[in-house]
Amino acid sequence: MTKPEIISWLLEGDPSIRWQVQRDLLNARPAKYELERRKIAKEGWGKRLLDLQDSSGLWGGGIYGPKWISTTYTMLTLRLLGLQTNHPQAKQACKIFLDEGFYTDGGINFFSYSLKYSETCVTSMILALLAYFRYPDERIHAIASFVVGEQMSDGGWNCESPKGATHSSFHTTIQRWRDYMNMSVSSRKRKSKSAKSAPVDMNSCWRIACTNRTAQARSSTQR
Template identity: 35%
Template sequence: MDVIDYLMDGDPAIRWQVLRDLTDAAPEEVAAERARVAAEGWGARLLALQAEDGMWDGGVYRPGWVDESRPMYDAWTATHFSLQQLVDFGVDPADERMRRAVARVRDGVRWDQPGSPPYFDGETEPCVNGVVLTIAAHVGESGDAVVKTLLDSRLDDGGWNCWAEYGATTSSLHSTICVLEGLLDWEQATGGTEEARAVRIAAEEYLLDRRLFRRRNTGEVIDPRFTMTSYPVRWFYDVLRGLDYLRRARPAGDPRCAEAIELLRAKQGPDGAWRLENTHEGPTPFEMDGEQEGFPSRWVTLRALRVLRWADATRG
């Protein structure tokens, strides 16, 4: 099967992005396919899991049923990660079903701790706030409070770390990529500010100075998992996520991406697809058909192909 045919045999959440990013389909064809995301398949299924109080699985960051004796236990069924997934699916924010879901969150959802602010005002951790900002930008909610928190929490080396409030002074690629995506999405949705744009561009250097996966001082691979393809990404960093961000942020390319691009290119299988190499463990709302660790992945393949399309267009 041709790799495009393989992708187009998937869920509407995949198909509309293939049409937009890989086949240069007409805008009306893209829009028609995108409209199906909220009505059928994964998007409709996830929207249907929201409760009347606006939450998914009884919690904002962690589900209501998670044992408090396991405070670091990650479950991807809660409100924050469900909203992140809906944005990844590309549910049209103008669709009445999505508008209703967002209104429930805006009007009724606050962070898990008593006395916490509303969801779209964000909280303290930059990796969380970066994702909140991406969601807010997608659905047309104000992200101004989150932007201020992010600009105020940047570390001296130019990035962010969710452990900064506990004394961390060195940035984390996990936290930094979440913030970069959020700032870019907010900037594209609203026009942004000069201050936020300057901070974002400077923070990109944190990734690029490390060639996206190597220690700046020794050249060693920071973490072997950074070289592995994953999806859904949640709050985790990997080379494909970094490249997919830079594809949008730097359309003219950057030579410091070259090694990461070739690493990604080498992972393409003889069938033209990429495998899902690293699943971030934790309960999920449901299994997405055809997405299993060690096997070809439509999500990874879609993202890899659009990165390589960008990379090839910027050569020479």
């Protein structure tokens, strides 16, 4: 049980904290916490970030870089804060993601000057943002299909697979499932495809988490 003094302390914080405390810890009615959530764009951390968007719709002067302050990472932060899905500044950024990044293979490629394929992790992040902010564009379905198509034979994902990776990355897989599930939640009123994965068990988690070398070493010690 959460102590009352901790709740009081959290409620003294930013609107992005307060609305989630009301929803997740206090079980407040949607009308109450959504009222608090709307303040994110008007005060505190959310407003400070929104005020940094330039007239072209970008943050930090770029779409993916400079890392952490660019449009992609600012939008990811705004999503975590809980910015409302219909915010026009977020919609403007979503349009940029698609217009500048949608690639011939159906994914997102902001690096076509050096890469001739879409990067799985970046594509998944953009997919999650487009779904969260409910951007209305048919290209989103192609992006979702691209991400599902990148699933490896062991059931996971690895951003290094185009470079020859033969097994999934635990980190990449968890991130991709989180992004994919966010899309599913945001699009729950529409029928969506599910990833072609067998039920996850501890052996699957071990195989995905380990590198080939680690797995081979573990196998040799058990003989």
